[in-house]
Amino acid sequence: MKCSIRSITPMFSTHRMVKEYATKYYFNALEKNKLLLQNNAQSVVELNKWKSKIYANWDKIIIKDIEMKNDHEAWLGKPIEVNVKVNLAELSPDDVVVQAYYGSVDVHTNELIDTQYTNLNLIRKDDDFYLYNGTYICETTGKQGFTIRVLPNHPLMIRSSDLYLCKWPN
Incomplete structure (x- = not known):
């Protein structure tokens, strides 16, 4: 003791x-x-x-074409590559941070638990959509999942959560 x-x-x-x-x-x-x-x-x-x-553009953000490049298989300790397209309306990529939000999947609620996140990188702009890409490492066993979220981002904000805004895919 x-x-x-x-x-x-x-x-x-x-x-x-x-x-x-x-x-x-x-x-x-x-x-x-x-x-x-x-x-x-x-x-x-x-x-x-x-x-x-x-605030004027937040509800206009569209998240689509979320892809996992690993044939929907996650191996412990291996990187998982993620692509997503995001329409930012009148916002610029400097106004936001796009993240892969991942973790274990609760078998009863099908919700993510023990979550982590990683910022995705802007690759290019295609028409009205920005293509983002990134990787994260599968660190635990069991059923795993991920989604994408967009948060406001400004150098003078202390945290991205200060505006209480978070955009999730529909």
């Missing part, structure tokens, strides 16, 4: 938690705040214009 407490205590120390919060959240927020307040807060005006553009 003493050995267990001794080995697990460093993971739950207040010092570690404060350090983690400071480096993950507070320092990042402070840097973003400094950037926003430069030049008479001109960046705030630009960020608000960008947010208005995002």
Whole structure:
């Protein structure tokens, strides 16, 4: 018992938690705040214009032609290649991040659990659709699955989730 407490205590120390919060959240927020307040807060005006553009176009985003290049087989430890086409309406690829969202499939609900994500790379534009590609590694056994999601992305945002927007395929 003493050995267990001794080995697990460093993971739950207040010092570690404060350090983690400071480096993950507070320092990042402070840097973003400094950037926003430069030049008479001109960046705030630009960020608000960008947010208005995002809100006006978000429901117009279309995700289609999701492909898994591995013949629908995933082998433990092997890369899985994914392609997808995304119509961004009046948005540009710089306004968003396109991700493969993957994990184990719950046998009862058929939903993804223990999920992870990887950002996909913009390959080219075909007509009104942008082609994205990327790979992820199958890290667990059992039934696996993936989907695609699109999140807003701006250098002055702390997290992509700050606008509470996430586009999933229909």
